[in-house]
Amino acid sequence: MESGKGSLSMSTEDVIEECKLFYFAGMEATSVLLTWTLVILGMHPEWQDHAREEVLSVFGRDKQPNVDGLGRLKTVTMILYEVLRLYPPAVSLNRRAFKDMQIGGTTYPAGVILELPIIVVHHNPDVWGNDAHEFKPERFAEGISKATKDDQPAFFPFGWGPRICIGQNFALLEAKMALSMILQRFEFRLSPSYTHAPYTVLMLHPQHGASIMFNKI
Ligand code: HEM
Numbered sequence: 001m002e003s004g005k006g007s008l009s010m011s012t013e014d015v016i017e018e019c020k021l022f023y024f025a026g027m028e029a030t031s032v033l034l035t036w037t038l039v040i041l042g043m044h045p046e047w048q049d050h051a052r053e054e055v056l057s058v059f060g061r062d063k064q065p066n067v068d069g070l071g072r073l074k075t076v077t078m079i080l081y082e083v084l085r086l087y088p089p090a091v092s093l094n095r096r097a098f099k100d101m102q103i104g105g106t107t108y109p110a111g112v113i114l115e116l117p118i119i120v121v122h123h124n125p126d127v128w129g130n131d132a133h134e135f136k137p138e139r140f141a142e143g144i145s146k147a148t149k150d151d152q153p154a155f156f157p158f159g160w161g162p163r164i165c166i167g168q169n170f171a172l173l174e175a176k177m178a179l180s181m182i183l184q185r186f187e188f189r190l191s192p193s194y195t196h197a198p199y200t201v202l203m204l205h206p207q208h209g210a211s212i213m214f215n216k217i
Contacts, residue, residue: 029089036087042190078137084157091119
């Protein structure tokens with residue numbers, strides 16, 4: 001434990017906990033990402049149209065999306081990043097200091113738990129500009145590193161460092177696949193009964209659900 005790395009072996013309980021995490025992360029985080037994406041594209045039909053044009057140009061109406069094509073979806077990727085910025089499914093991360101340490105001039109004693117508020121950093125105008133609260137996927141047009149003022153590294157919906165989400169590539173692929181299949185088949189708008197109320201119950205959910213109206217195209 002001295003090194004902060006812990007033991008390299010895993011107990012049966014550790015393996016069971018990892019399996020639960022895979023199930024929970026795989027189901028919950030990716031499904032709320034997809035839910036927020038549908039909500040936001042329901043609010044911004046112009047971006048929904050851009051995304052559909054791109055999906056249709058790569059797959060047409062009938063082709064099942066494949067990995068090669070999904071890797072070419074630039075607008076869809078920008079949209080998913082912007083949704084992850086504004087509505088990160090995991091709103092914060094915790095880290096425990098394993099020994100006394102200094103961060104930014106402050107000393108933290110061993111055992112202190114630090115909370116890293118992803119959602120607050122993702123909305124900070126000093127980092128993203130005065131339009132930090134607006135949905136603007138174009139800020140990711142030149143990639144993640146160029147999306148912030150002065151190229152500050154401030155986008156971490158999947159965490160950071162050695163414990164970064166192991167499922168991030170899979171999650172993005174899954175979200176792109178599902179979104180492409182929806183865009184190939186449906187146009188959607190928010191229902192007038194939708195009330196915007198982001199709310200955290202472990203993950204960031206729409207508190208009153210996501211009422212969306214789908215039209216087959
Ligand atoms: C949009 C979808 C997802 C989001 C936003 C997300 C977010 C996160 C975050 C914030 C962490 C903590 C990282 C840290 O402490 O630095 C994490 C860890 C983890 N995630 Fe994900 N995740 C997603 C999807 C998935 C999927 C699909 C899987 C598995 C199939 C998965 C498996 C894991 C595992 C196993 C860890 C723990 C890694 C470790 O502690 O070493 N996640 N995820």
